[in-house]
Amino acid sequence: MESSIGEVAEAATALETGAAHRDIRKTALDPNFWYPVARSAEVRAGKAHSCSFAGAPIVLARGKQGAAFALEDRCAHRQAPLSAGVVEGERIRCGYHGWAYDASGACVFVPYAAECSRAAPGVRSYPCREAYGLVFVFPGDPALAALAPFPDVPSANDRRYKIRYLNRRAQCHYSFMHENLMDMNHQFLHRRLMGGIKTYFLGNRSGDGWAEATYSFRRVSGRQPLGENFILNRGQWRWKRAPLSAEALATPPGDRMVIRTDYPYQSLKFWIAGASEPALDLWNCYIPVDRAQRINHTFGMIMIKRPKHRFLLDLLWPAIVWFTNGIFAEDRWICELEQAAFDAQGEDRNQEIFPAILDLRRVLVENGLPLETRRG
Ligand code: FES
Ligand SMILES: [Fe+2]
Numbered sequence: 001m002e003s004s005i006g007e008v009a010e011a012a013t014a015l016e017t018g019a020a021h022r023d024i025r026k027t028a029l030d031p032n033f034w035y036p037v038a039r040s041a042e043v044r045a046g047k048a049h050s051c052s053f054a055g056a057p058i059v060l061a062r063g064k065q066g067a068a069f070a071l072e073d074r075c076a077h078r079q080a081p082l083s084a085g086v087v088e089g090e091r092i093r094c095g096y097h098g099w100a101y102d103a104s105g106a107c108v109f110v111p112y113a114a115e116c117s118r119a120a121p122g123v124r125s126y127p128c129r130e131a132y133g134l135v136f137v138f139p140g141d142p143a144l145a146a147l148a149p150f151p152d153v154p155s156a157n158d159r160r161y162k163i164r165y166l167n168r169r170a171q172c173h174y175s176f177m178h179e180n181l182m183d184m185n186h187q188f189l190h191r192r193l194m195g196g197i198k199t200y201f202l203g204n205r206s207g208d209g210w211a212e213a214t215y216s217f218r219r220v221s222g223r224q225p226l227g228e229n230f231i232l233n234r235g236q237w238r239w240k241r242a243p244l245s246a247e248a249l250a251t252p253p254g255d256r257m258v259i260r261t262d263y264p265y266q267s268l269k270f271w272i273a274g275a276s277e278p279a280l281d282l283w284n285c286y287i288p289v290d291r292a293q294r295i296n297h298t299f300g301m302i303m304i305k306r307p308k309h310r311f312l313l314d315l316l317w318p319a320i321v322w323f324t325n326g327i328f329a330e331d332r333w334i335c336e337l338e339q340a341a342f343d344a345q346g347e348d349r350n351q352e353i354f355p356a357i358l359d360l361r362r363v364l365v366e367n368g369l370p371l372e373t374r375r376g
Pocket of ligand 1: 075076077078079080094095096097098099
């Protein structure tokens with residue numbers, strides 16, 4: 001579905017009616033999807049790793065045989081976190097009285113009352129899978145796990161791409177992260193790192209559960225940072241730029257960026273003009289950490305296609321890391337300030353006018369759930 005600025009009022013009205021009436025910042029992420037909750041490297045053999053999804057504490061453990069499993073991070077006995085315990089073989093033992101649980105969450109041993117072990121209550125287990133160097137769990141109804149589509153990220157398994165993992169926390173609702181990446185009109189925020197960039201908005205489309213926007217960019221002032229140059233131009237240096245004519249400025253370059261939220265995931269792909277494969281492929285998932293969903297943790301991958309001289313990318317990797325860290329720090333800063341405004345005002349008072357973001361907001365609200373405020 002194409003939309004234009006002229007349709008903004010209609011879209012805004014639609015957001016205020018029906019299912020979409022819910023405040024976007026009071027919308028919980030639907031737990032019935034596969035969510036990354038740790039990097040595989042963080043879950044070491046024979047060790048436990050604590051994480052959480054929307055306030056539910058989860059312990060990831062990797063047994064001797066190498067498979068990771070996920071349980072509620074609370075011992076059934078006295079609610080001590082199992083992550084404070086030890087992994088023995090394919091079991092995890094609570095660090096307090098030593099109750100042992102297997103990968104299904106069943107209590108299989110109570111050391112001081114072996115005869116009670118069978119009757120001892122177990123803990124919840126979560127379906128758990130590993131892919132792309134990430135550990136995924138299914139926090140919703142386990143019966144739906146097999147039916148839920150698992151994220152397909154082909155570039156992550158393509159050796160022609162080098163991966164930079166994103167593993168970061170921000171003190172804001174996950175929706176701010178989706179909006180921030182989808183909205184390429186915020187280059188002004190990054191002016192110190194990126195210089196002057198003109199953004200060409202080339203249209204947006206959306207459907208059930210997804211929304212995407214297409215852009216192109218042109219540098220209008222300042223020098224391109226090394227990290228950005230390598231990501232977007234793959235080392236084809238464009239340091240010196242001839243002054244742009246008004247005609248050139250009015251014409252979008254042939255490069256294309258498509259940003260897409262495919263609920264609940266988000267991707268960004270950048271194609272150099274004429275290329276069939278993206279030079280940059282980013283995949284992100286923003287996990288609500290706390291019950292109120294005012295903190296999120298990004299697990300993602302920036303996948304950069306290696307140039308002909310493969311070593312160049314390795315050589316320039318520190319510049320890419322520096323550049324992407326700088327951009328993320330600015331995005332986090334502003335998103336956390338947006339969250340602070342929401343907290344002070346008690347409701348989302350954004351006056352959004354950009355069609356791509358209106359579409360995105362509809363997708364996040366329609367596919368999310370009312371945020372529960374109860375404890376539990
Ligand atoms: S609290 Fe875990 S064994 Fe007692
Ligand atoms: Fe940004």
